[in-house]
Amino acid sequence: MNRQGRPELILVGDPSSIYIPELPRARQSEGRLRGLRLLHTHISGESLSEEDLMDMVFLRLDSVTVIGSDSNGDPEFAQYAYLLPPGSSEKAYEQLPPVRWNESDIDLPAVVKALEDEFSRADKTRDNSDERERAVVVSVSQDSKALQDRSLDELVDLADTAGLKVEGRLIQRIRKVNPKTIMGKGKLAELEVLALQVDADVVLFDQELTAAQMRNLSEVTERKVLDRTQLILDIFAQHATTRAGKLQVEMAQLKYTMPRLVGMNSAMSRLMGGVGGRGPGETKLEIDRRRVKDRLVKLGNELKKVSKQRGYTRDRRSRAGVPVVSLVGYTNAGKSTLLNTLTNSVVLAEDKLFATLDPTSRRIRFPNDQELILTDTVGFIRQLPKELKEAFRATLEELEVADVLLHVADVSHPEVEEQIEAVENIIQDMELQEIPVILVLNKWDKLSAESREMVKNVFPQGIPASANNRKSLRPVVEQMLEELRKLSKKVR
Incomplete structure (x- = not known):
């Protein structure tokens, strides 16, 4: 019945239940509730x-x-x-x-x-001038609530980069994940009420949802449901500018989407437009599996050509005898800012996660006639989607020919130790541990005297620096040149 007391729908069921058909999505009354x-x-x-x-x-x-x-x-x-x-x-x-x-x-x-x-x-009481899509972030995990809370902080930063405004958060520690909807009905109702209270358009999960969970959640809520993987893919889709970057994003999105194509019409329709709907687009997301496979083969072949082209470029550098120093680090650690400061360049450097996706190289000549190529790479992140690990192999190939790795860490971040460990693990996974690594303790100027002492005790090998302060980078440059001198002696 509507608010005037008139029947809108008369439903007849069996002794155990009634079936409520899909109701109009538009609100039928002034306010947050449906008016029925x-x-x-x-x-x-x-x-x-x-x-x-x-x-x-x-x-x-x-x-x-x-x-x-x-x-x-x-x-x-x-x-x-x-x-x-x-x-x-x-x-x-x-x-x-x-x-x-x-x-x-x-x-x-x-x-x-x-x-x-x-x-x-x-x-x-809310700022309604902000027209971004509103979201609530959710973590459902066996981890402690403190760990989940820290992980949600990063998810909030990712959401901000993607163009979402986070209005609420919900954490549930569980013994066993619900295979149907990731969380139980009671907690799901609490989540829906929270989304209702803050007028959220999007429910964003910190964990990757299975095809079944995504489908079931889309059936019980009228809001757009995204997981961490989709969010990262969406950010990459927004920021990829080169042909290679766009190819890699499309491949990653199709690999993620393919097992989720069955029975996903309603969920996919909610993704079109806004966060989560960028990249391949509606027609490509709804094509059948065979055509997705054909497209993946084609993308794979095109990426091989890109990789081969990059290989030629690296060979030319190698023949010219110019050493390569690659910047690595957690996303938003300050790599692009450091590259800009050292080379007087204007590479995009924003206070956002994943501002850099495509590798950028700049040549530097030092007063002692030492010349080198400095390469900026995509930032690393914990729980990087496996689809992206595979798709961005061509981007990270730049690291395989590096003579020295400059590991830039944001020491002002509360989880700097975990971030450094995550980057070191990825370097090891790529079997690059033989390459000399210089740890740059960036954003040193943001630390108190007490914090500086603690960081130096934990990372005695690190070099304090501020990426936007050229003078502070002198010790970094000296260490870089020293490592290259050692390498040239070995070659002789």
């Missing part, structure tokens, strides 16, 4: 079920009422439930005790109006 309330019967006399309450939450219904009947089929009791306003309780909804069906004195229209007023007040 559900009144239905339980002919076996049972109270409101969990399924009733979940329907209310996920369909954004004003309220749900059940009329229970006795053994003769006559009305016996009525029971009501409605959502609760933001911050009023730890519970997502109020479930009233059953009352005689003809003795109820609840004023449902007044309750709904009060709820919409609360949502309206919350909206007024």
Whole structure:
């Protein structure tokens, strides 16, 4: 029924359930709720079920009422439930005790109006001039809540880079992941209410969702559901500028999408436009598996040509005898800024994750006639999607011919130790551990005297520096030239 008390839909089910068809997605009333309330019967006399309450939450219904009947089929009791306003309780909804069906004195229209007023007040305290899509971030893991919280901090930064505004977060520590929806119904309802309260368009999971989880979640919520992998792929799609970068992004997106094509029409339709919908596009995402495989083969061949072309460039450098120093590090550590400062270049350097995707090389000549090529590479990150690891092999091939690796770390970051470890692990995975590594402790100027002492104790081999301060980079350059001198002696 609508808010005027008129029936909008009359549904007939069987003794155990009714089927609610897809309701219009546009809100039918002023405010956050749908403007419809559900009144239905339980002919076996049972109270409101969990399924009733979940329907209310996920369909954004004003309220749900059940009329229970006795053994003769006559009305016996009525029971009501409605959502609760933001911050009023730890519970997502109020479930009233059953009352005689003809003795109820609840004023449902007044309750709904009060709820919409609360949502309206919350909206007024929020900055509505920001037109970015709103999101809530979610972590469901066996890790401790502290670890999950730190991981969500990084996800928030990723979301900001992708163009999302994070308005809420939810953490659940579990013993076992729910294979159907990653989290249980109760927590899922709590998540939906949180999204409702902050008016979120997107629910963003820190964990990679399986095809089944993505499909099931898209069936229970009307919001766009993304996972960490999709978000990173979307960022790469936004930032890739060269032909090689675009090829690599498309390959990674198709590899991620292929196992998720079956039964994903509604979920995919929500991805079109905005965050999560960039890259191959709607037509390519909805093509069948055979055509996806054909496209992947074609992309693979084109990337081989790109890789071969880069190989020729590296060979020419090698024949010219010019040593190569490659910048590596966690994303947003300051590699591009360091490259710009050393070479007086204007490579894009932003305070965002993954501002650099395509390798950039610059030639430097020092006063002692020493010449070298400095190469900037894509930043590393924990839990990098396997599709991207494979697709960006051509980008990281630059590291294989490096004479020295300049590992740039952001020492002002609270998780600098974990970030350095993540980069070292990737260097090892690529079997590049034989190449000399110089650790640059970037953003040194942001540390207090006490913090500097602690960092020096943990990383005694690191060289303090500030990427935007040319003078502070002198020790880095001296160490770089010293490593190259050692290498030239070995060659002789």
